[in-house]
Amino acid sequence: NAGVTQTPKFQVLKTGQSMTLQCAQDxxxxxxxxxxxxxxxxxxxxxxxxxxxxxxxxxxPNGYNVSRLNKREFSLRLESAAPSQTSVYFCASSVxxxxxxxxxxxxxxxxxxxxx
Amino acid sequence: xxxxxxxxxxxxxxxxxxxAFNCTYSNSASQSFFWYRQDCRKEPKLLMSVYSSGNEDxxxxxxxxxxxxxxxxxxxxxxxxxxxxxxxxVNTDKLIFGTGTRLxxxx
Numbered sequence: 001n002a003g004v005t006q007t008p009k010f011q012v013l014k015t016g017q018s019m020t021l022q023c024a025q026d027x028x029x030x031x032x033x034x035x036x037x038x039x040x041x042x043x044x045x046x047x048x049x050x051x052x053x054x055x056x057x058x059x060x061p062n063g064y065n066v067s068r069l070n071k072r073e074f075s076l077r078l079e080s081a082a083p084s085q086t087s088v089y090f091c092a093s094s095v096x097x098x099x100x101x102x103x104x105x106x107x108x109x110x111x112x113x114x115x116x
Numbered sequence: 117x118x119x120x121x122x123x124x125x126x127x128x129x130x131x132x133x134x135x136a137f138n139c140t141y142s143n144s145a146s147q148s149f150f151w152y153r154q155d156c157r158k159e160p161k162l163l164m165s166v167y168s169s170g171n172e173d174x175x176x177x178x179x180x181x182x183x184x185x186x187x188x189x190x191x192x193x194x195x196x197x198x199x200x201x202x203x204x205x206v207n208t209d210k211l212i213f214g215t216g217t218r219l220x221x222x223x
Binding site: 035040041042043044045048058059090103104105106107108109110 | 120148150157158159160161162165203210211212213214215216
């Protein structure tokens with residue numbers, strides 16, 4: 001019972017490099033989310049997908065793009081990485097569609113990303 | 117003012133103690149509330165939802181005070197395994213996470 005799976009677990013990039021963080025869920029959830037977590041700050045929503053085929057900006061979308069590839073998969077892309085994007089990234093999903101509100105979310109175990 | 121505020125702690129308590137955390141929120145239109153638990157370098161996990169009438173799950177009790185805009189989490193008979201960071205989460209049209217309260221239970 002995998003739940004929400006994120007790859008990679010760790011990554012080090014140089015400034016200006018690009019990469020894609022992968023996320024897949026096997027719970028048949030409709031909504032998926034990408035967060036970042038930084039020391040002293042709560043989890044902040046980057047982008048979300050309320051249902052297959054839709055994506056919306058969250059609180060901190062600048063410098064990121066997302067793709068909801070199908071119902072199971074939601075990827076996060078950094079086109080030109082910057083040191084300010086050094087963070088722990090969490091993917092999450094929730095059963096109901098319609099977006100982030102009013103329902104608990106299930107998290108993957110995170111991607112630790114360092115940008116030099 | 118932050119949308120969700122928590123005392124960062126740490127709260128250091130002995131096994132068997134009762135400990136309580138509070139969390140205040142700024143948006144009176146907030147619709148639902150949750151407590152999540154996060155172990156060091158792990159993902160957040162849902163601990164419990166918080167209902168208007170208050171709710172209990174084993175040793176854990178959550179309460180909501182809409183008039184004063186705070187929620188609380190009470191842990192009775194603390195165990196070593198309760199050591200973690202507890203995140204208060206408030207929903208408006210999206211989930212707003214607090215920065216967490218760290219609990220350390222010692223033998």
